[in-house]
Amino acid sequence: MASESGRYDKLAEIASGGMATVYLARTHGLGGFERLVAVKEMHPHLAKEPEFVAMFLDEARLAARIRHPNVVATLDVTEAEEGALSLVMEYVEGPSLQQILRRAVRQNDPVPIDVALRIFLDALAGLEAAHELADEQGVPLRIVHRDVSPQNILVSTDGTTKLTDFGVARADSRLSSTRTGTVKGKVPYMAPEQIRSKPLDRRTDVYAAGAVLWEMLARRRLVRAESEVAMMYQITENAAVSPREVIPEVPEAVAQVCMKALEKNPDERHASAADFADALEAAARADGVVLANARVVAAYVRTINVHRAPSALAPEGRRSTVSGISSVTGPGGTGSQEAALPAPAATPARTALTSTRDAEVEPPKKRSLRGMFVLVAVAAAALGVFVGVRYGQPSPEANGPSEGHVAQGAPIETQVPPVTTAAEPLPAASTGASAAAAPMPPPTQAAPSAVAKPAAPLSTASTLRTANPPSKGGYRPREL
Structure with a gap:
């Protein structure tokens, strides 16, 4: 992307909404440092709307203050040339709870109760961290997420x-303010006071969390209707039913804690996310449920396999750039890491099927052989001149080399690109020996077979014929 001199290289789109698009991206640093991040990029047409810009900056400022292992970390805020803002966050490899619940319903394979409660308790821990956030002077910011789902x-x-997603969170220090009568959030998880546009506090998020837990236990949404207006009526007027009426196997004490969070009167709910978590842990112990740990949850996530790995999100041509890059998860900005960079693959064995491009690593060897042939030919020619002068015979090289000597003394040049093929067996040794013993024929008797032959077509079945090194006396066999 254009911001910050290309520090964030967008690899693939993860999700898109009405306000922004989230991308999988890669950040660069000194010494080959690389890390996967999530970049939430505001739609360009909203960059000229002050209200949306203020909301975006509020989300960045609030989320960046929360440093907790159960809250997605905000790392940076950038601005593109056209003015669109981008929020850089840690990339969490794994599914959303929505994906997990949909898979459970679709395959009729409910989430194990110990895993479900551990996931939910972790979410409550992150919510409590947001509710307890204070400014530099220790003044509580009184954050309300308003979109727990x-x-x-x-x-x-x-x-x-x-x-994650504090985009519609309310806090005393926000730059933007919600207009009177405006409702923000997802209707099925809204508290009655949120629908009625009454003052909100952390207990509003407790209600939303209760609706999420109810859905996890009952395997369906708490509120279902054909329209949002009908759902709002159910939330404000109808009493919620226990998840045990839908799934009788739900532990009784756990169901009671869930129903307390769904009270219409905020004063009758759990006072905070921490109180909700304490009551739920006690109920699980009372019902004999042993809560899963992180290793068990990780094994479950890998088993159901409902999320796409970073390498699968990236386009096919860029998947190699994603493999092996670490992603930031867990406490302190570190945690799970993808597989280490693979070691360089071993050089494959050369075979007759090796491609022409692979075979192009051989030319240095060919050039060295060619040089040797030329050197031997020159030495043979010099020897011939010396013998002719010594014994009074005119040297055939005196008037320039004949065509026959050129053909015999230099290696045959062809225009065939270098390929790796199976080597053809050399002539029998007896043939080469007898040819070397024969007297040197005069230049005019050069055999036409020494002239280069047309190149054979490139195929796995063809074999190139190449010149043998000259024998003693500068003579080379006429035909292989």
């Missing part, structure tokens, strides 16, 4: 659950 709960392949 399965879509915004991510489960990493290392077994850690993270809360």
Whole structure:
């Protein structure tokens, strides 16, 4: 991408909404440093809307203050040349809770209760961290997420659950403010006071979290209707039913804790996400449920395999650039890491099927042989001149080399590109020996067979004929 001198290289689109598009990207640094990140890029047409720009900056400022292993970390904010803002966050490899629940319903394979409760308790820990956030002077920011939902709960392949998307969060220090009568969030998870546009606090998020837990236990949404208006009516007017009425196997104490979070009166709910978590852990112990740890959750995520790995998200031509790059997850900005960079592949054995491009590594050897042939030919010619002068015989080289000597003294040049083929057996040794013993024929008797033959077509079945090195006396066999 254009921002920050190309520090963030977008690899693939992960998701898109009405306000922004999220990309899988790669960040660069000194010494070959690379890391996968998620880049949330505002749509360009919204860059001229002050309200959306303020909302985007609020999300960056609020999320960047939260440093907790169960909250997706915000790393940077950039601005493109056209003015569109981008929010750089840690990339969490793994599915959303929504993907996990959809898979459970589609395959009639419910999430194990110990895994479900561990995922949910991790999300509550992240929510409590946001609620407890304060400024530099220690003044509470009174953050309300307002969009706690399965879509915004991510489960990493290392077994850690993270809360994300503070785009519509409310806080006392926000640059933007919600207009009176405006409702933000997803309707099925809204608390009654949120629908009625009444004052909100952390207990509003407790209700939304209760709706998420109810969905995990009952394997369907708490509120279902044909329109958002009908769903709002159900939330504000109808009492929620226990998940045990849908799935009788739900532990009774766990169901009671869930129903307390769904009380219409905020004063009757759990006072905080931490209180909700404490009550849920106690209920699990009372019902004999042993909570899963991160290793068990990680194994479950790998088993169901409902998310796409970074290498699968990237286009086919760029998948090699993703493999082996670490992604930031877990406490302190480090955690799960993809497989290490693969070692360079061993050079494959050369065979008759090796491609022409692969065979092009051989020319240095050919050139060295050719030089040797020329050197031997020159030495033979010099020897012939010396013998002719010594014994009074005119040298055939006196008037320039004849065509026959050129053909015999220099290697045959062909225009065939170098290929690797199976070597043809050499002539029998007896033939070469007898030819070497024969007297040197005069230049005019050069055999036409020494002239280069047309190149054979490139195929795995063809074999190139090449010149043998000259024998003693500068003579070379006429035909291979």
